[in-house]
Amino acid sequence: MEFRPINRAPGTFQQSVTADEIQQVCRRVFGGGARVDAAVELGTGMYNNVYQVVMAGRPHPVVLRVAPEEDRQFRSERSLMRNELASLPWLAPIAHLMPQVIAADWTGQVVARDWMVQTHLDGVPAPEHLGSYPRSAWPGFFQQMGAITRTVHAVQGPHFGPVAGLGYATWSEAVIVSLEDIAADLDGVGLDSTDVRKVAAVADHDRAVLNEITEPRLLTGDLWTVNSMLDRNAAAPTITGVLDFDRCTFGDVQADWTIRMARAKKDERTAFWESYGRLDRSAAAVWRARIYEAKHLGAIRLERHRLGKADAVGESYGAMADLLAELT
Known part of the structure; x- marks a missing residue:
């Protein structure tokens, strides 16, 4: 798989997950036969790590968002990704403009951080x-x-x-x-x-x-x-x-x-x-x-x-x- 994370210093707030972790996430979401062809980290966000993921046999990429490790989160920013998932039913009036959540995982079993897979927005x-x-x-x-x-x-x-x-x-x-x-x-x-x-x-x-x-x-x-x-x-x-x-x-x-x-x-x-x-x-x-x-x-x-x-x-x-x- 082609993996292009953003290179950051060891002490910076955002730290990338590994290529293997991205592959394991996709297998959990799409099944054991899922294969990632490419994962490119996007640099627009300043809190979560965000990846555009291209998978074999799927016509459209998906987006993987990975929250910071819990001990890196400020008290005033605790569990923001979980808050977003809870917000989706309330955001129904603009749902047609938003990416759709394919899967979310708070278990820590695949990656020891909260993560969410979403559809890729055009534009x-x-x-x-x-x-x-x-x-x-x-x-x-x-x-x-x-x-x-x-x-x-x-x-x-x-x-x-x-x-x-x-x-x-x-x-x-x-x-x-x-x-x-x-x-x-x-x-x-x-x-x-x-x-x-x-x-x-x-x-x-x-x-x-x-x-x-x-x-x-x-x-x-x-x-x-x-x-x-x-x-x-x-x-x-x-x-x-x-x-x-x-x-x-x-x-x-x-x-x-x-x-x-x-x-x-x-x-x-x-x-x-x-x-x-x-x-x-x-x-x-x-x-x-x-x-x-x-x-x-x-x-x-x-x-x-x-x-x-x-x-x-x-x-x-x-x-x-x-x-x-x-x-x-």
Whole structure:
């Protein structure tokens, strides 16, 4: 079999499985006679290891995603792949855009890590293809992103917090626990968590404002350009697929990463709101948005640390200080 993993230093977060493990995974899923012709690791993700797998006698490749070893996972990112599988029934309104799960395995018997085999989505990753269109065509892409996000946010869930598990009865509890988990992860890697803990204290003090959110809505968790696919030949940017919903939660729609990214710049992405609709801009909503931004900044700090971007980690403290000043 042709095996092309991404070469990484021994201490980096993502570590490839072996060619033999990929072969054993495919035999478990497709039977003992299954044979892998080629497995190529894809470099677009920064959490799971992702492989495009071509098998003898099958007309289409499949995708193998392998989660990090459990002891490498942050407390705030525990069992994300299991959360994604639990999210699929709730994502039914956009199922036609998503890869289908062929098999998932949490047993640790073949590989001592969670893994999932999915169908291969047609198309080209948006970060690679969007730039081939004139910028005048980009608003159409963001309009589609707004419509997809609105469809997801229309789904009401049974609790607040991650889809998998019992969740929380109130939105404030879900937010505060998430902030405390991020702070604990920062402590665990030797980074100062004081500012995140201050945000958690502010959120705790004003729980009532968070608890004005009483309907748990489905949040994409991580949807943006990097997690979307485009039609290779369409005359205008056309989204043909969306993927990687392992961070799905139930909560306030304004807490979603997609909303943060749509609000980040006043450029072509403002077309997002034409299909999504208007956000609540009350004083309470603005205050809550600052709490959500602090949570995003804490998570970004952890990811930057994981990627070895020390300068970017340092920058996050200044951004958080400015946010704390606004909150207090």
